[in-house]
Amino acid sequence: MSEAILDSGATEAPGAKGLVDDWSRDKQVFGVPWGKAMMWIFLLSDTFIFSCFLVGYMSVRIATTDPWPNPSEVFGLEAFGVQVPLLLIAIMTFVLITSSGTMALAVNMGYRKDRKKTFWLMVATALLGATFVSMQAFEWSKLISEGVRPWANPFGAAQFGSSFFMITGFHGMHVTAGVIYLLIVAFRVKNGYYEKRGGNYEIVEIAGLYWHFVDLVWVFIFAFFYLW
Amino acid sequence: MATEGTQHPLKIYWIMWAALFVLSTFSYLTDFMDDGALRTTLILTFMLAKAGGIVWIFMHMGWERLALKLAILGPPVAILVLIGMMSLEGEYVEDSRIDNYGESTFVPETPGH
Numbered sequence: 001m002s003e004a005i006l007d008s009g010a011t012e013a014p015g016a017k018g019l020v021d022d023w024s025r026d027k028q029v030f031g032v033p034w035g036k037a038m039m040w041i042f043l044l045s046d047t048f049i050f051s052c053f054l055v056g057y058m059s060v061r062i063a064t065t066d067p068w069p070n071p072s073e074v075f076g077l078e079a080f081g082v083q084v085p086l087l088l089i090a091i092m093t094f095v096l097i098t099s100s101g102t103m104a105l106a107v108n109m110g111y112r113k114d115r116k117k118t119f120w121l122m123v124a125t126a127l128l129g130a131t132f133v134s135m136q137a138f139e140w141s142k143l144i145s146e147g148v149r150p151w152a153n154p155f156g157a158a159q160f161g162s163s164f165f166m167i168t169g170f171h172g173m174h175v176t177a178g179v180i181y182l183l184i185v186a187f188r189v190k191n192g193y194y195e196k197r198g199g200n201y202e203i204v205e206i207a208g209l210y211w212h213f214v215d216l217v218w219v220f221i222f223a224f225f226y227l228w
Numbered sequence: 229m230a231t232e233g234t235q236h237p238l239k240i241y242w243i244m245w246a247a248l249f250v251l252s253t254f255s256y257l258t259d260f261m262d263d264g265a266l267r268t269t270l271i272l273t274f275m276l277a278k279a280g281g282i283v284w285i286f287m288h289m290g291w292e293r294l295a296l297k298l299a300i301l302g303p304p305v306a307i308l309v310l311i312g313m314m315s316l317e318g319e320y321v322e323d324s325r326i327d328n329y330g331e332s333t334f335v336p337e338t339p340g341h
Contacts, residue, residue: 015294022295030296040300051307055314062318065325065332072259073339090256097252101245104286108238146339154337205288212286216279223275227259228268 039206043213046174050217053167054224060159069155071226074148075139089226092135093218099128100215103182103208110204115189118204122186125211129179136172140165167221174214181207244285251278 013021022029030037061068072085079087106121143164147154150162185207188194194201255274261267284290289297 019294019298022293030299031293032296037296040296044300044303047304048307051304051310055307055310058311059314059318062315063321063325065322065329066334067332067336069336069339076339085259086256090252093252093256094249097245097248100248100282100286101241104241104245105238108241155339156334156336209287212282216282216287219275219278219282223255223271227255227271 033202033206035206036202036209039209043209046213046217050167050170050220053163053170054220057159057163057167057225060163061157064157064159066157068157069153069160071228074143074155074160075226086226088135088139089222092132092139093222095128095132095135096215096218099125099132100212102128103211107205107208110189110201113199113201115192118201119186119190122182122189122204122207126179126182126186129175129182129211129214133172133175133179136168136175140168163225167225171214171217171221174217178211178214181210240285244281247281248278251281 075089076083076085077087102121103125106118109117148161150165152158153161251274258267258270
């Protein structure tokens with residue numbers, strides 16, 4: 001059915017003409033598999049959720065009269081006897097970027113129908129994601145042991161704790177869900193589940209979209225929460 | 229059409245991957261700078277470069293048709309309006325807190341590790 005819709009009046013015109021054609025012809029607007037279009041629309045809604053969190057954080061940070069805790073001190077770690085600002089956060093950033101790279105390669109291998117490489121690259125991605133979440137758990141425990149709570153903390157404005165736990169908690173939940181999602185798809189790639197369904201590996205790209213989005217959100221959290 | 233641009237050589241991914249590492253290192257290094265307009269500009273520049281690369285290359289948005297690009301990337305622009313309104317509101321709330329309750333008397337501890 002979808003082929004019929006895609007073929008009827010499908011146009012390859014680029015740019016603005018293609019835009020008008022795609023919307024005005026009597027056909028499916030987006031020339032992508034429905035799963036991919038739906039994942040993009042889900043990610044768009046998720047963009048709004050994270051934006052609301054970050055805008056809320058900006059709002060309370062501006063509005064408070066108490067001094068805002070200095071993130072480079074709060075998230076600093078001592079390594080080899082030297083205080084390094086944001087050390088763990090920097091490592092977490094690199095772990096997530098590495099996982100984005102392995103995911104991009106997995107998508108490519110998926111389209112080449114190299115099931116073995118796709119499987120291992122997705123497992124590597126999931127393991128890096130799990131590493132990220134573990135480091136996040138360490139960061140939370142450390143802050144909690146130092147007296148940071150959602151309602152108060154010793155280093156400055158109370159809103160720091162609520163923003164931190166809400167934003168990083170929601171992001172960590174996304175990473176955790178992503179790890180589970182990736183593992184499910186990876187094992188299905190391995191055991192030939194998609195071979196029985198026409199050998200279509202678009203699902204790897206769709207899972208990849210979600211994973212890259214999680215990395216994308218971290219780019220914004222890193223800039224606005226940790227560096228700003 | 230659906231898989232257009234998904235089977236290109238791996239080279240572009242390696243380049244993007246390396247670029248993300250370099251840009252992340254740079255954005256981490258901004259933490260060692262003094263606060264100011266330059267630091268803020270650099271934070272935002274590196275952030276947008278990384279975000280753009282992820283969406284365009286890793287999420288393949290660069291190879292999608294304009295209809296999908298606009299449907300997904302257009303609506304978030306509205307968030308800029310929210311940011312503008314909430315920062316004005318935030319300033320107003322801070323001013324009225326100072327007017328009614330006075331300046332903060334909070335004495336923060338220095339984070340000790």
